[in-house]
Amino acid sequence: MRPLALPITLLAIWGLLAHAGLDAAGVAELATWCQANGVELVVMEASGGYERLPFLLLWELGVACGIVNARSVRRFAEAMGFLEKTDSIDAAVIAHYGEVKRLQPTQPPSAAQQRLKALVARLYQVTGDLTVQKQRRSAAADAETIASLDEVIVMFKRQSRRLEGEIASLIDDDPLWACLDQAFRSLKGVASRTVARLMAELPEIGILSNKAIAKLAGLAPIANDSGKRSGRRPVRGGRAGPRCILFLIARGVARYDPHFGAFHQRLQAAGKEKMVIRIALARKLLVVLNAKARDARKEFANAT
Known part of the structure; x- marks a missing residue:
């Protein structure tokens, strides 16, 4: 896919990443292109975590990034008359949205902040799984099934205590x-x-x-x-x-x-x-x- 020729110093990322590949090598290729073409800000939509890798890697490679709300961009596109949705249209609209909004770079979180968020997310996943297993345990009647569920419940409780300890230590250390x-x-x-x-x-x-x-x-x-x-x-x-x-x-x-x-x-x-x-x-x-x-x-x- 040919990179978009934008008359502004912003770049919508997904078009180029589709060409370069959504991995470290592809992001490095994109960063090189941005630096060679004087791109001041890479704009990307929040997309359920898929934007995290290119966002962090681009900052590490010295390219500033800004993240925008996907729903806001879609409504902006419709207001501009773009009812169609393709990669090239999305890329151009995201870049134009960033320019109109005068988007400022979204500063990357620290390593400690990233770890805290990951640990907290995992703790709530484990807590949710533990609740499900307890509900199954209360409804089970077969002895073998109950024994199996008890093993899983013990494992989740152990993981929950470990995660809570790691989170507490991380907070206390800062x-x-x-x-x-x-x-x-x-x-x-x-x-x-x-x-x-x-x-x-x-x-x-x-x-x-x-x-x-x-x-x-x-x-x-x-x-x-x-x-x-x-x-x-x-x-x-x-x-x-x-x-x-x-x-x-x-x-x-x-x-x-x-x-x-x-x-x-x-x-x-x-x-x-x-x-x-x-x-x-x-x-x-x-x-x-x-x-x-x-x-x-x-x-x-x-x-x-």
């Missing part, structure tokens, strides 16, 4: 993470797994404003007004992982923390729907954690 961990867990009801998931999947916590972090987690109400009409303001988008864990623990925090408990009761007394209360509690918890993280980062910076 002074800033240890400081954040202490700040988060000062709120009763916030456990170590919650802290690990937030730090792995929402590393911007304590850096962004309350409104920005809420939108990033998909907990910010989206305006839906037109003229004199004031529509319902739903939440949508954002990162599902942090949002799910906040949903789970916010109700628990409301049981222990009188401030959250009173907030919950006020919403109930006002006749708010259950889902509205759930979202409001999760958003309030995120705002409190963001404030704690902001203070912890300031204290850490002043101490160092």
